[in-house]
Amino acid sequence: MMVNRNVRTLDEFTIQQMRDFPNATGELSNLLRDIGLAAKRVNVEVNKAGLVDILGDADMVNIQGEDVKKLDVYANNQFMGVLKHGISCAGIGSEEIDDFIAFDDPVSNNSKYVVMFDPLDGSGNIDVNVSIGTIFAVYRRVTPKGAPVTREDFLQAGIRQVAAGYIVYGSSTMMVYATRRGVNGFTLDPSIGEFSLSHPDIRCPDFGRIYSVNHGNFFRYEKPVQAYIDHCQRKDKHNGGPYTQRYIGSMVSDLHRNLIKGGIFMYPGTTDKPGGKLRLMYECNPFAFIVEVAGGRATDGTQRILDIVPTGLHQRSPLFIGSRGMMDEMDGFLGNDPD
Ligand code: AHG
Ligand code: MN
Ligand code: MN
Secondary structure: OOOOOOOOEHHHHHHHHHHOOOOOOOHHHHHHHHHHHHHHHHHHHHHOOOOOOOOOEEEEEOOOOOEEEHHHHHHHHHHHHHHHHOOOEEEEEEOOOOOOEEOOOOOHHHOOEEEEEEEEEOHHHHHHOOOEEEEEEEEEOOOOOOOOOOHHHHOOOHHHEEEEEEEEEOOOEEEEEEEOOEEEEEEEEOOOOEEEEEEOOOOOOOOOOEEEOOHHHHHHOOHHHHHHHHHHHOOOOOOOOOOEEOOOOOHHHHHHHHHHHOEEEEEOOOOOOOOOOOEHHHHHHHHHHHHHHOOOEEEOOOOEHHHOOOOOOOOEOOEEEEOHHHHHHHHHHHOOOOO
């Protein structure tokens, strides 16, 4: 089969971006390529999940008290490994690790970035062959180089992200990442084993027809959230409704679809979990960054996600995210001034 050499690979694209900035050190490009490599390794295991004895719980619970699947552990080790052995990352925070890790070796102590990630998102879906993902957020360290990174380097507001992205292990495997310059999507081409630029300059449509929420929790949501969901289900001369409800239960897949097609995704607080379920640092913030760069919005119901000043690596936040027009409409129901 002929390979189309006009398609740029992830490596070619990141190098090209670097060439456009003569002062760039290439550290971010390196870091993104390291993440791409780990993603390819995880992808191989995800593809084999139904075949090999990797299914099932690893007889552990993570610090959130949730079951850890073996692939979560594998993915965590792959992403941590490439970042530790690379030259761009001084330390990491992960859903699967209690505290942040400062790599603390001479090269890492002089590296510019810290990375926070959810190594495998939607892992409850592994056993049933439904798309899962990885989410990552990249920050520039705030403490001086030359020493191990500290808590201060990790607990930065989302607005300070330098880059953020996700991998979706789906009907094809894709890596999508954002910098302030734009959002670009790369599809893994199995014939050459490379991510190839397939979705340049992704923009989130201002309006869509999809709303994504766990309806089972409906009676645990606050009344204004219920009122908005109710609105999504009605035909209304303004909204052209009813909207279509889609909820996979892997936020990576739900948000990837909504980013491309337009839509709104909600994980509100509930009566039993008023702070919601999703983790600010490696679920809400990276997606808020990606969606904002693509033209959309993200809030916790009252304030912009990216403005939240974090107090803990694993803190949770309600999340409302998606197309700008739909977010504005929802704000009307929540009693917020539309943007
Ligand atoms: P994780 O597998 O990393 O714990 O994340 C699962 C998350 C998210 O991906 C998804 O949108 C949400 O949990 C689904 O939660 P509910 O089953 O409560 O709707
Ligand atoms: Mn997750
Ligand atoms: Mn996870």
